[in-house]
Amino acid sequence: MMQSASAAAGAEDAVILAQGLRRAYGAVQAVDGVSLAVRPGEAYGLLGPDGAGKTTFIRLLVGALRPDAGRAVISGFDLATATEAARATIGYLAGRFSLYGDLTVAENLRFFGQVRGLGGSELNSRARELLGFVGLNGFEAWRAEQLSGGMKQKLGLACALIHRPKVLLLDEPSSGLDPLTRRDLWHLITRVLGEGAAVLVSTPYMDEAARCGRIGLLRAGRLVAEGRPGDLTAPLIGRVLELSAGPRRVVQQVAAADPDVREVLAFGDRFHLLVSDAEGPLARLPQALRAAGAQVERLRSIAPSLEDAFISLYSEAPSVSSPEAAARHG
């Protein structure tokens, strides 16, 4: 598999390094032997549906959970032996709001700054800088619990950045945010990348993962594929057809019956067909559909999207129940 090669190759200069991390909850293997490496200035998107093990994996990387096997090395510090030295270089935004709701914006920033060893004018200027950076100027005296979801996440990001971490770990940072706020958040993450930090961000959203330099697909605790967004879609070139036709039920039935069609995915008013070979369906399907009484507007071969790649990987794995669940849209 790809990921073992890259983890080994990137080991020398990686600031986030996971080697064979495993962690079980009772009988459930939440993280099942994950290895990866992220270099400074690199954004790594950990893409996977709910329950794939993203949160557990990130908690292993910050030492909030202990691994059953494997090791995590952050900024060159082994998390098992040099835990606090490793943590001193980590900025972490948990999936769940984890700042103090009863403290104000300014107090939260101060507290996490002080706990990180900052003080005096250094802390004040850094806090002011970050408030401006995340756009929370003027909200210093607000209690954190009074902030909107997006502002909470921005404050969380500011608190995570207060000590200029080399490693930024974000667990589903934009869950539940509106598109504009998500874009803002990604602008911020991009700027942090520009300052040389390594960023690992978990997400169930394809479009978000597509913003990362590299993507790892996590399924049932295993990294099933890893690569640049282009690498992941490459195997599907020539294997995705777009079909505009109706009525819906007839189209789904007829298309699924074709021997070369592996998966029929509904995208609004269109369908994506993942096929093992494009020639057969392109020739056969229009007639078959019309024979069944359907209206066919268009059938053509298209460039595969990350979503197609994701679903194809999931549908090829028999343990995944439904592609719809896997492909939660952002």
Place this chain on the structure above:
Amino acid sequence: MLNPRLLSVVRKEFIQIVRDPRTLALTFAMPIIQLFLLGFAATSDVRQVPLAVWDQDRSAASRSLVDAYRAADYFQVAYEADNEAQVRRLVDRGDARAGLVIPPDYGRRLLDGQTATVAFVIDGSDPTVAGTALAAATLIGQAKGAQLSLERLARRGAAVAGMARPPLEVRTRVWFNPDLVSAYYMVPALIGLILQFLTVILTATAIVRERERGTIEQLIVTPIRSWELVVGKLTPYVVIGFMDTVLILFAGMLIFGVPVNGSIPLLLVLSGLFLVTTLGLGLFISTIASTQQEAMITALFFNLPAIFLSGFFFPLAAMPTILQWLSYLIPLRWFLIIVRGIVLKGVGMEALWPQVAALAVFAVLIMGGAALRFHKRLD
């Protein structure tokens, strides 16, 4: 030692306490409410027990006996009954807690030099009242009996000057609390009760709250050390413990006139030692419970037996031997002896060192064990 990480946790904790009305109410209202409840209501002093009298004799002698009961502060002659059924009804309804029945031949038998018998009925449904009333009724009767014998001797002309006095007189003197006021006994012990009750719950919930609200996850990733986190979280509750100690002590002095005979600084130091055991218990509970509700219930699970076996409500000497042995494991038991000793008896370390030593052992064991269980992790 000024450790900035530690200080930041202490500061944060204080801000949160001040902003949380529930914690504040628990911290300052509860001691005052308890003080009033225990000082006024939960008093075991038995005074003015309502007494129903059925005097069938109505002689000078019988009136003199009723007067003897009336004179004692313990009884209040509330009802004059005319028959036995009436006495029974008064006691049944709880209007009278005791009944005195004097037979028709009382005066005559006394004059004849015979033994006269009177009946004294006590409502035993409240053992404390009944016990005190029984003792008082017996004593008054015996005193009256002795007086009657002397009078009888005098009448027979055997009255040599020295003989008209009882041969033995026990002069009792109660030290430390001469009037046997319950409040004097209860109020100092209330310090122990409040510290036990309050600080265990407050610390346990304060730590569990970080886990429940998810804030622990952010703290875990900071390089703060476990001990800094624990000491930082506990420090505000030490301060609260001292404030409550002083609050109860002064309120007790002002409202109930409790005399503080011993050294207040010594009391504070030893309260601090006791606090180590309760905060340790709170810390321990926080490592078991995962929600604040669980923490509350677990705290109650530890607090109630501790309070019952501490000798606060029930005297240890009256407990079965096995419970007495169990009570040795209750830090509050030792602290109650210390606090009552300092406040009421005015004693110092020379008298209290065994209790202090026991507390110190518990402090090390409980806090040490809890600190070992506390990890800066989610699992």
